[in-house]
Amino acid sequence: MTATGIYSPKPGAAPLSRMIAAQAVLETKMLLRNGEQLLLTVIIPTLLLVLFGTVDVVDTGDGEAVDFLAPGILALAVMSTAFTGQAIATGFERRYGVLKRLAASPLPRWGLMTAKTLSVLVTEVLQVTLVTVIALALGWDPQGDPFSVFLLLVLGTAAFSGLGLLMAGTLKAEATLAAANLVFLLLLVGGGVVVPLDRFPEAAQDVLGLLPISALSEGLRDVLQHGAGMPWGNLGILAAWAVAGLAAAGAFFRWE
Amino acid sequence: MRSEPVVQVQALVKRYGAKTAVNGLDLVARQGVTAVLGPNGAGKTTTVETCEGYRRPDSGTVRVLGLDPVRQSARLRPRVGVMLQSGGVYSGARADEMLRHVARLHAHPLDVDALIERLGLGSCGRTAYRRLSGGQQQRLALAMAVVGRPELVFLDEPTAGLDPQARRATWDLIGDLRSDGVSVILTTHYMDEAEQLADDVAVIDDGRVIAQGSPEDLCRGGAENTLRFSGRPGLDVASLLKALPADTTAAETAPGSYRVVGRVDPQLLATVTSWCAQHGVMPDRISVERHTLEDVFLELTGKELRS
Numbered sequence: 001m002t003a004t005g006i007y008s009p010k011p012g013a014a015p016l017s018r019m020i021a022a023q024a025v026l027e028t029k030m031l032l033r034n035g036e037q038l039l040l041t042v043i044i045p046t047l048l049l050v051l052f053g054t055v056d057v058v059d060t061g062d063g064e065a066v067d068f069l070a071p072g073i074l075a076l077a078v079m080s081t082a083f084t085g086q087a088i089a090t091g092f093e094r095r096y097g098v099l100k101r102l103a104a105s106p107l108p109r110w111g112l113m114t115a116k117t118l119s120v121l122v123t124e125v126l127q128v129t130l131v132t133v134i135a136l137a138l139g140w141d142p143q144g145d146p147f148s149v150f151l152l153l154v155l156g157t158a159a160f161s162g163l164g165l166l167m168a169g170t171l172k173a174e175a176t177l178a179a180a181n182l183v184f185l186l187l188l189v190g191g192g193v194v195v196p197l198d199r200f201p202e203a204a205q206d207v208l209g210l211l212p213i214s215a216l217s218e219g220l221r222d223v224l225q226h227g228a229g230m231p232w233g234n235l236g237i238l239a240a241w242a243v244a245g246l247a248a249a250g251a252f253f254r255w256e
Numbered sequence: 257m258r259s260e261p262v263v264q265v266q267a268l269v270k271r272y273g274a275k276t277a278v279n280g281l282d283l284v285a286r287q288g289v290t291a292v293l294g295p296n297g298a299g300k301t302t303t304v305e306t307c308e309g310y311r312r313p314d315s316g317t318v319r320v321l322g323l324d325p326v327r328q329s330a331r332l333r334p335r336v337g338v339m340l341q342s343g344g345v346y347s348g349a350r351a352d353e354m355l356r357h358v359a360r361l362h363a364h365p366l367d368v369d370a371l372i373e374r375l376g377l378g379s380c381g382r383t384a385y386r387r388l389s390g391g392q393q394q395r396l397a398l399a400m401a402v403v404g405r406p407e408l409v410f411l412d413e414p415t416a417g418l419d420p421q422a423r424r425a426t427w428d429l430i431g432d433l434r435s436d437g438v439s440v441i442l443t444t445h446y447m448d449e450a451e452q453l454a455d456d457v458a459v460i461d462d463g464r465v466i467a468q469g470s471p472e473d474l475c476r477g478g479a480e481n482t483l484r485f486s487g488r489p490g491l492d493v494a495s496l497l498k499a500l501p502a503d504t505t506a507a508e509t510a511p512g513s514y515r516v517v518g519r520v521d522p523q524l525l526a527t528v529t530s531w532c533a534q535h536g537v538m539p540d541r542i543s544v545e546r547h548t549l550e551d552v553f554l555e556l557t558g559k560e561l562r563s
């Protein structure tokens with residue numbers, strides 16, 4: 001065997017920004033290619049919006065149904081991507097050694113997490129655009145300050161990401177798959193997404209109102225449906241979940 | 257060429273709960289190909305994964321390219337390529353897509369298309385990773401380990417379960433890496449792999465290195481080899497013995513069957529045949545049984561390697 005020079009060492013990490021961008025692109029591609037993920041993040045929210053917006057299934061109170069529904073569906077979209085989708089995908093990446101292998105690459109672990117967050121945000125932009133277009137077509141008349149909406153979406157994403165990564169980094173992949181779907185379903189029903197919280201007994205309302213999904217859907221509704229100012233209470237609840245979830249994920253996340 | 261150690265492990269101890277996986281292991285690997293050989297459960301993967309920075313030693317020190325793999329991981333990672341025993345790829349990713357991605361994480365990667373061609377991964381096409389054959393998955397993992405043009409690659413069981421052709425392709429690539437000055441640490445439980453590829457073999461059993469050296473040294477050291485031939489019965493064995501080196505024995509094991517035990521090398525063979533010539537003996541069925549690494553391993557541990 002003679003030296004060809006093809007493999008002679010020339011090591012080096014790519015620039016950090018290029019690594020993170022490449023990772024974010026790959027993560028997003030994997031997400032958009034996965035049928036179950038698309039069902040969760042695109043099809044279910046869209047179907048619910050169209051179905052409940054055109055057929056009178058649930059009494060959504062005074063005013064147009066779509067004005068009640070659109071904020072709830074936006075909250076659902078955030079939860080489906082930042083929590084359910086991210087938990088399931090990350091759980092299986094952990095199971096199949098993807099996280100482990102990437103941990104040996106030049107990309108630092110925090111860079112991988114940054115890329116995951118970017119990928120979640122890109123997906124959410126697509127979701128929000130889609131939901132907004134459909135809702136507008138159904139006659140949605142959004143109110144309020146877009147900055148309040150932006151803040152709610154960002155804090156909601158942080159809260160759900162922390163909880164999703166906590167689940168993915170501590171449970172087995174199959175358990176994460178089951179639990180993330182179950183939680184998605186329970187919060188869809190009990191989190192003010194399509195069923196108004198005031199349909200539940202009063203004692204239950206107080207507890208349900210503290211859930212991140214309720215804080216997000218009710219906060220968005222206060223602004224977008226009722227034109228309220230900055231929803232500090234709901235932002236506070238989301239911030240508390242975000243801090244607790246991300247801190248717990250940081251402490252307990254296992255890469256293998 | 258074989259100067260500074262690329263890997264230096266001293267008195268490494270690693271426990272998982274009550275089980276001690278690595279128990280005071282010392283290993284020095286220099287430039288070239290080093291095979292870490294041992295049965296399943298001997299501590300090979302734990303040792304390599306400690307070098308890769310995945311495991312923190314319970315005690316002892318590990319240096320890779322002079323760096324601490326845990327605390328100086330950021331400096332070390334770009335210089336080292338890693339092939340895990342299994343997995344490591346998004347289940348929905350295509351082979352070329354994943355390889356291109358890993359290439360993008362490096363400053364001066366190899367030509368991805370050429371590497372795909374070289375390892376026969378072109379046939380994977382648009383197939384998702386989870387649907388690739390085991391051999392294709394293995395070769396992709398190997399490609400991912402080398403694409404960043406590292407100084408040192410860790411290959412954990414690189415040919416386990418491969419068919420002979422894929423195994424050959426992997427061996428050839430490892431040979432080319434070596435020729436181009438890339439150091440390779442590979443774990444294996446295949447004797448022939450260690451014998452064919454390695455400059456240096458470290459035999460591991462029960463979490464310790466029990467022997468280390470070149471394959472030739474290991475086969476020579478300690479192990480006795482045997483030379484047999486047939487001739488007419490009643491040859492003068494004492495005269496034959498006089499012609500042989502001091503630590504050699506010779507005996508007529510059955511009428512007309514002779515056995516010489518000692519360090520069997522070309523010189524010894526020549527000595528025996530010329531003695532036969534002098535005594536007008538035609539040494540029929542002359543044969544040598546040289547010890548393989550397998551025999552060495554059996555002698556060192558009392559264990560069969562593949563069990």
